[in-house]
Amino acid sequence: MSRLAPTKSALPRTPDVTPDLRERHTPEASDLPRRRETLDASITPVRNAPSTLASGNRRPDRAGTPRAVKPAHLTASLRQFASLLNAGLPLIAALDVLEAGAPRPAVSALLSAVRRDVTQGVALSHALARHPRWLDEQHRALIAVGEASGSLAAVLLRIADERSRAAAQRARLRAALTYPTCLLVFALTVVTVLARWVIPTFEEIFASFNAALPPATQAVIEGSHAIASGLPYGLGGVIAAYCAWAAMLRRSRKLRDTCARHVLIVPLIGAFIARRCVARWCRALGILLHAGVPLADALDILSRTSGHPSFDRATADASARIRRGERLSFALASCSTGTARPAFPPSIVGPVAIAEQTGALDAVLMDLADMADHDLDAQIASVLSLLEPALVAVLGLLIGGIVLTLYLPIIELGHAV
Secondary structure (H helix, E strand, C coil), X not given: CCCCCCCCCCCXXXXXXXXXXXXXXXXXXXXXXXXXXXXXXHHCCCCCCCCCCCCCCCCECCCCCECXXXXXXXXXXXXXXXXXXXXXXXXXXXXXXXXXXXXXXXXXXXXXXXXXXHHCCCCHHHHXXXXXXXXXXXXXXXXXXXXXXXXXXXXXXXXXXXXXHHHHHHHHHHHHHHHHHHHHHHHHHXXXXXXXXXXXXXHHHHHCCCCCCCHHHHHHHHHXXXXXXXXXXXXXXXXXXXXXXXXXHHHCHHHHHHHHHXXXXXXXXXXXXXXXXXXXXXXXXXXXXXXXXXXXXXXXXXXXXXXXXXXXXXXXXXXXXXXXXXXXXXXXXXXXXXXXXXXXXXXXXXXXXXXXXXXXXXHHHHHHHHHHHHHHHHHHXXXXXXXXXXXXXXXXXXXXXXXXXXXXXXXHHXXXX
């Protein structure tokens, strides 16, 4: 099936859905309380969902779905799903087509489980909530909005675009980090080999001189002794500490929130994470507003699904301010992440203030998200372009300094002779 053409910054105002889909997903104007109840319920993941398929010998997730589903396959299925709905297929028929053309058996099993739940009357967002490993809470909330507003195809397409954009960004970051990582591993390997085998050989030679060694050479020899004797214990301690820390993070939400807040303070890394969160927040709010969700309700949804606890709290604060009658731009300008860094920089607050006056808030938010992603890619590329020569210089100084200190006693002995 051919892929859809790239969309503009704003979603199409009139989704192409069939009458049965429209009847299922479009509420009446007087049905707002039930619609809000559906949206709120869709955000809470189904923790103890029953197993819906046999997973064979594969290790299942909480809902019995095989773990072999790759994110790229799921993104492609979401994009094809949107295309089928736009073509006029009913929801269950589109799931049947997707299941039949799934690229992997695991994807087919996942789609079969979702189709079975939808056939039994479960909403699509709730059926997907039984597989929390593959779609996060924010995406499931957006799907619930699409079901309620009749724009499910457009929302699915936006989710696929966002997942593709995030995957491409991660791929570029991994590719850019490959060379620096190889340099770092090479440096650690060289230092370990020197400390474990080369320096002890030079130590034996120096012992035959019966002469005092220079302080730098003596320090290198003592360092090699520490590395040779403490390396196994050091590695074991690092692994044990990592496992204990990971277990504590899994069990304590308060600890996860504290760590996430303090990471924002770290130079460069904190700025990258904050910009990524802002881009994701702007895009999600733009989709919600375009789907017809009131601003305060959209912020309530984002306050539980922004992907970062500091931005969750900032969004909840903005929602409370808006319900008290403040404008969105004023509310965002007052939000904080709990650090010296504001949750929303002036580059976001200013365009939002203008968009509130022009009535194009959803489109402006989508454009701001695209610009934030572009700026983030440029910043990462700039930092990595400086990181590579810095690592090469450090590697040269480290290895060159060790070799120089090892030959320094021999040079001094030659001068003495």
